[in-house]
Amino acid sequence: xxxxxxxxxxxxxxxxxxxxxxxxxxxRDAGDxxxxxxxxxxxxxxxxxxxxxxxxxxxWWQRADFSEPGDAAWWLGHACVLVRKHGLxxxxxxxxxxxxxxxxxxxxxxxxxxxxxxxxLPRIDVVLISHNH
Numbered sequence: 001x002x003x004x005x006x007x008x009x010x011x012x013x014x015x016x017x018x019x020x021x022x023x024x025x026x027x028r029d030a031g032d033x034x035x036x037x038x039x040x041x042x043x044x045x046x047x048x049x050x051x052x053x054x055x056x057x058x059x060w061w062q063r064a065d066f067s068e069p070g071d072a073a074w075w076l077g078h079a080c081v082l083v084r085k086h087g088l089x090x091x092x093x094x095x096x097x098x099x100x101x102x103x104x105x106x107x108x109x110x111x112x113x114x115x116x117x118x119x120x121l122p123r124i125d126v127v128l129i130s131h132n133h
Contacts, residue, residue: 053111064116076115079130082122090126 009015013023040046049056064074064082074082078100079093096114101107 048111057112061112062115064120066116066120066122074115077110077112084122088125089122090128091121091124092128093130094127
């Protein structure tokens, strides 16, 4: 008997009996990305904090503290999260540099400092990469 997607909903275009399928055309060209970036720039997106980044940083930013025992999670900026569960440390999408990019000279600059340096991280057991950086 073939496997059937238990979440199959024919009313949703990305659902199939075999599983998820991306309804977007394959091989999107760079023109889509350029158009998206142009539209965001024209609309001034993303909007900065109303009181500015300095006020946001002084009110909300804090250095990550890994010293407390037990299960915990720390948001380290952008898509980077460190999760400790039963003593196991899982790091998702590590971006601990000044830019959210795989390149040191290109990509968006951080608006706030990194909450922890690589040297400050506890022993990492698993690294999960969900998308390119």
